[in-house]
Amino acid sequence: MWDLAVREGDYARADSLIRRLSRTPFSGRALDAFARGDSTARARILDEAKLADRAAALPDAAEFIAVYLEDFARAEQFLHLALAPRQKPSLRASAHQLLGTIQMSQGRWSAATAAYDSAEGLGAPDVGREGRAWVATLPFLAVPRRQVEAALADVARWAPSAAAQDRGLRLSGTLRPGLRLYLLGLLSSRLGADADALRHATELERADVPPVARAVTRAWAQTVRADVAWRRHRPADALAALQGVRGEIPLELDPAIDPGHASTVTIEQRLYSEEHARYLRAEVLHELGRDEEARHWLETAFQNTPSELTYLAPYHLGLAQIYQRMGERAKAADHYSRFIELWKDCDPELRPIVADAKARLTTVTGESPRTVPHGGPP
Incomplete structure (x- = not known):
């Protein structure tokens, strides 16, 4: 209920809900201060953020501000406090991971990998x-x-089974050899090595995992198959493969954002959460002309998921393209503008995508693109 209230911009109700906790978390108070535009409250929160006993809460505050307000500059301000040399290495590591995610949301994959x-x-x-x-x-x-080739070679050299018993999460450790196969499959697909990708998918289906985790390896295998089909312009085959991806994620592997405990999601946990498959489903539905279904998937597939920030820009771009084809020009323009704002400083390799979005925005509005303020969550 708190999450819904924030997404709807009902900060009074969100504040009321979060105050029911025995102690209002710093992250919730920080979000409230910046959402309301209260300069006094903002200054007070920033002063409080510098206190030693608030250090552990800084990544949570940063994630809330990034997710709910799309205010990445302010989120990074909190993260830089968490990255100070005086902070514990574990906190700085978490802050670097979240910083990488925020960089990804802005189309800066090179900066993201440096943060990781x-x-x-x-x-x-x-x-x-x-x-x-x-x-x-x-x-x-x-x-x-x-x-991509370097990443594939690195994953191919990885032997995770040897370290599996050292993992704190037993199920996570058991699945790491399967995670390696999943990454090998998707990377092979990306490089056009279809036979290798499909071989890894078959190996995933045969992986020896506990019964509770079989749905995870099955979903990974089907996602690899769908990725191969999608890249080969076979949307119907991709959609058929995705029928085997049903969101059956064991609770132990399914982190969720809640007030006060948001920012500890790891890269590994993001790979369990099926956003790749959800994105592919929306894409192939759009390619098949099933725009209403594609719109539904985009609007519901990423909220409160581990990679919500990562998929924020493609979410806006996908909806913009759907609304443009539906003839809903105002909605298309809004989403094109928000996509352009998010990726305005993206890596050079992604600039053609932004240029195309600007051209499409001009088509639906008859005007040149302009910088738009952050409009809040989708």
């Missing part, structure tokens, strides 16, 4: 490898081929 490497350097195991591979598999990015 920094997190690994502070003791977060495998984050650099997983982050580089995850970024290279994202279906809406134009990652240079050499970077």
Whole structure:
């Protein structure tokens, strides 16, 4: 209920709900101060953020402000406090991971991978490898081929089974060999090595995992198959493969944002959460002319998921294209404008996508694109 109130801009109700907790978390108070535009409250929160006993709450505050207000500059201000040398390495590692996600939301995959490497350097195991591979598999990015090849080679050298028993989460550790196959499958698909990708999908289906995790490896396998079909311009085959992805994620692997405990989601947990498959489903439905279904998927598939920020810009671009084809010009213009604002400083490889969005915006409005203020959550 709190999440819904914030997304609807009903901050009075959100504040009322969060005050029911025995102690109102710093992240909730920070979000409220910046959402209301109260300069006095903002100054007070920023002063409080510098206190030593607030350090652990800084990433949560940053994530709330980024997710709910799309105010990335302010979110990074909190993260830079968490990255100060005086902070614990574990906190700095978490802050680097969240900073990488915020960079991804702005189309800056190169800065994101650098942040993930920094997190690994502070003791977060495998984050650099997983982050580089995850970024290279994202279906809406134009990652240079050499970077994809490097990520594939790195994952191929990885032998996660040896370290599985050392993981705090038993199920997570058991699934790490399968996670390796999933990444290999998606990276192979990205490189056009279809036979390798499909072989990894078959290996995933045969993986020896506990019964509670079989739906996870099955979903990974079907996502790889769908990715291969989608990249080969076979949307009907991709959609058929995606029927096997049903959101059956064990609770242990399914982190959720709640007031006060938002920012500890790892790259590994993002790979369990099926956003890649959800994005593909919306794309292939749109390609098949089933725009109403595609719109529904986009509007419901990413809210309160581990990678909500990562998919924010493609969410807006996808809805813009759907509304344009439906003839709803005002809605199309709004989403094109928000996409352009999010990716205005993206990596060079992504600039053609932004240029196309600007051209489409001109088509639906008859005017040149302009910078728009953050409009809040979708």
